[in-house]
Amino acid sequence: MAGKSGRTIAATENKPLTSRLLNWESMLVVLLVLVNIICIGISPVYNATNLLRESPKYLAEIFLLFPMAFILLLGEIDISVGSIVCLCATTAGMASNLKIPFVGVFLLTLLVGLACGAINGLLAVEFRELPTMIITLGTQIIYRGIAELMLGEGGSVSIKDFRGFKVLSTKVGPFPISFFLVVLTGIVFIIVASRMNYGRKLYAIGSNARTSFYSGIKVKRTIFIAYALMGLFSGLAALFLTAATYGANTTTGKGFEMDAIAMAVFGGVSTTGGKGKILGAFIAAFTILCLRVGLGQKNLNSQIILIIIGILLIVSVLIPNISGGFKARRKQA
Secondary structure, eight states, X not given: OBOTTSOBOOSSOOOOHHHHHTSHHHHHHHHHHHHHHHHHHHOTTOSHHHHHHHOHHHHHHHHHHHHHHHHHHTTOOOOOHHHHHHHHHHHHHHHHHTTOOHHHHHHHHHHHHHHHXXXXXXXXXXXXXXXXXXXXXXXXXXXXXXXXXXXGGGOEEEOSOOTGGGXXXXXXXXXXXXXXHHHHHHHHHHHHXXXXXXXXXXXXXXXXXXXXXXXXXXXXXXXXXXXXXXXXXXXHXXXXXXXXXXXXXXXXXXXXXXXXXXXXXXXTOOTTSSOOOHHHHHHHHHHHHHHHHHHHXXXXXXXXXXXXXXXXXXXXXXXXXXXXXXXXXXXXX
16 A cells, blocks of 8 residues: 555565575475485385375374364364374274274264364363363373273274275375375365464464453364364374274374374474464475385384484474574674
8 A cells, every 4th residue: 555655565564585485384395305305315115106105104194283283373282182093993993894884984983083072172171270281181091091992802903894995095096095185184274274264363362362362262162173173183084094004903093193293393383372384284294204104115113213203303493493592682783
């Protein structure tokens, strides 16, 4: 718009090109390219075909990233995710073996996940004096305990009739169907977080929940929806994981909550709330996927892979803090 002086004033701040190119998302794209170059160098069998063939079990985890990022943007956390996946996968396997039509199995699994997420959300909004870390630690134990009771002495369930689950393991060319669904889900969550009213509420509550409440934002409803989504997508992840592993056991989903948090934080989402972009988390998720597949093909110990991912996570947290410290010193100077 034009001011009194006749100059045109932009409605939004024009950021210099260098700041756009050197943002965290751009750095993650560069890191993704470097990770693929390194994997090609260390593993003679690392290529697009093998990457896509081994990706379904990892793509199932990426479904958990998006609602987890929403929860982190709120300044909350959910560590019961892996247990919800275990309970949902157990439900899917047992329901399938009872000869329930696959549509029924699909809907029942999603309903179980949604119910678990809704319970977490209800506890989180009704007992605000309790940290959500403690609340979801309790439900983590409960949900996995229920799954273990269902599995009984054998501790596992194998799907007898796999015909229905073949729908979830089909491919479109070389790409598994889960790849397209993950990309589509990522686009939807990016749009919601950056363009829609619910996304603005997430950032506002994460920055200051009390101020958001007095500004008219329905804080409890926003938090409840985020946890309900977490449960729903845990059910979806469980279905794709069951399709990839042909069943479930007591260790199914173990550590998934830490993986989802790691992908989100590595992508620049702050655990204190109100900061970060879903796009960065999305790029980070595929970076970790490529790293896992490449190092796995090199037959490295799984614990070494976890150590490498842990180092990347720490570095991703340190870099913004260090750069922020340099900027603060420059301002003081």
